Amino acid sequence: MSMAKTVIIEENGGPEVLKLVDRPVGDPGTGEVRIRQHACGLNFIDVYQRTGLYKLALPHALGMEAAGVIEAVGEGVTHVRPGDRVAYASAPPGAYAQARVMPATQVCPLPDDISFETGAAMMLQGMTVEYLFHRTVPLKSGDTVLFHAAAGGVGLIACQWARALGITLIATAGTDEKCALALEHGAAHAINYRTDDFAARVRDLTDGRGVDVVMDSVGRDTFQGSIDSLRPVGMMISFGNASGPVPPVDLAVLAGKGSLQITRPTLFTHIADHARCQDMARRLCDMVVSGKVKVQIGARMPLDQVAEAHRQLEARATTGATVLIP
Numbered sequence: 001m002s003m004a005k006t007v008i009i010e011e012n013g014g015p016e017v018l019k020l021v022d023r024p025v026g027d028p029g030t031g032e033v034r035i036r037q038h039a040c041g042l043n044f045i046d047v048y049q050r051t052g053l054y055k056l057a058l059p060h061a062l063g064m065e066a067a068g069v070i071e072a073v074g075e076g077v078t079h080v081r082p083g084d085r086v087a088y089a090s091a092p093p094g095a096y097a098q099a100r101v102m103p104a105t106q107v108c109p110l111p112d113d114i115s116f117e118t119g120a121a122m123m124l125q126g127m128t129v130e131y132l133f134h135r136t137v138p139l140k141s142g143d144t145v146l147f148h149a150a151a152g153g154v155g156l157i158a159c160q161w162a163r164a165l166g167i168t169l170i171a172t173a174g175t176d177e178k179c180a181l182a183l184e185h186g187a188a189h190a191i192n193y194r195t196d197d198f199a200a201r202v203r204d205l206t207d208g209r210g211v212d213v214v215m216d217s218v219g220r221d222t223f224q225g226s227i228d229s230l231r232p233v234g235m236m237i238s239f240g241n242a243s244g245p246v247p248p249v250d251l252a253v254l255a256g257k258g259s260l261q262i263t264r265p266t267l268f269t270h271i272a273d274h275a276r277c278q279d280m281a282r283r284l285c286d287m288v289v290s291g292k293v294k295v296q297i298g299a300r301m302p303l304d305q306v307a308e309a310h311r312q313l314e315a316r317a318t319t320g321a322t323v324l325i326p
Helices: 044-050 116-137 153-165 178-185 198-205 225-227 251-256 267-272 274-290 301-313
Strands: 001-008 021-025 032-041 063-075 085-089 099-103 107-109 142-147 168-173 189-192 212-217 230-238 261-263 295-302 321-325
Touching: 001 099, 001 301, 021 099, 021 301, 032 085, 032 116, 044 301, 063 116, 099 295, 107 274, 116 153, 116 230, 116 267, 116 274, 116 295, 116 321, 142 153, 153 168, 153 178, 153 274, 168 178, 168 198, 178 189, 189 198, 198 225, 212 225, 225 230, 267 274, 295 301, 301 321
Parallel strands: 142 168, 142 212, 168 189, 212 230, 230 261, 295 321
Antiparallel strands: 001 021, 032 063, 032 099, 032 321, 063 085, 085 107
8 A cells, every 4th residue: 555645624713724744545436546646736715624614524634636647447337447537626624635536527638738737727627617607597698697705716708708608707706917917818797806896896897787696605794795786686796705605585575686596516516527527627638639728827836835835826826727736
């Protein structure tokens, strides 16, 4: 049995609770694969798990996405073979590692045209955009979407995806530089939410109508403004809580503002089904290989600097994706 450097937490807390340890890596069982990982992705869900906002049984490894090469497969695994290049976004956590054994269901073939670093940076964020644009609410060319935190990893993919589909995306970000980055990646408009009332600006940009859909991963700080930005019968998609949990919602407010709709989807519900997961990954890979979506990697850091990577992510000091190199 070989050993692999793996990042774990034994208690909830700040970045200082992240520990790099040696853990044994055995052979895959039925329905499992063993992957030698070349790059690992960093996401806000990792922060939520580290702090305890999303509960894990401790101690626990962290990390939800990576890319590498299949070393071995267990009984019943037929869609990948030893030697295949793969990438994944998947539960349970454990992607911050040199190697791991994990369920094969969400492990997806990675085309030769996509690097391991890009594969590790795109799966969770890219498949999130895939379900937001194609599975949560029907979107079509000409629709208008308000997208918060548009200069982050998910946001920059969303800007490009929207441009490819003919969707008008209004971006928000916390600095003028990040707003410029969103515009460069395909946003039609960008609003600095620290200096402007974004809901009022949205009304101006839509001639008072409001947007068809809001996609909000910020949570508490933007929730009310997001509701105020919607047209009647518009859809509010809350898919994250970077600023903290959304407070309880008075459903009567949704009625009073025009029969608004609200949903709280997760990627992991969508990818729990093997066939759907593979279909989502294929669509994402097609977008990347075609050049319609370019995955920006803002930082590459060795695995032993994972605590600093978390500090930068929480401080919103990053643009694009961060990858850890094991």
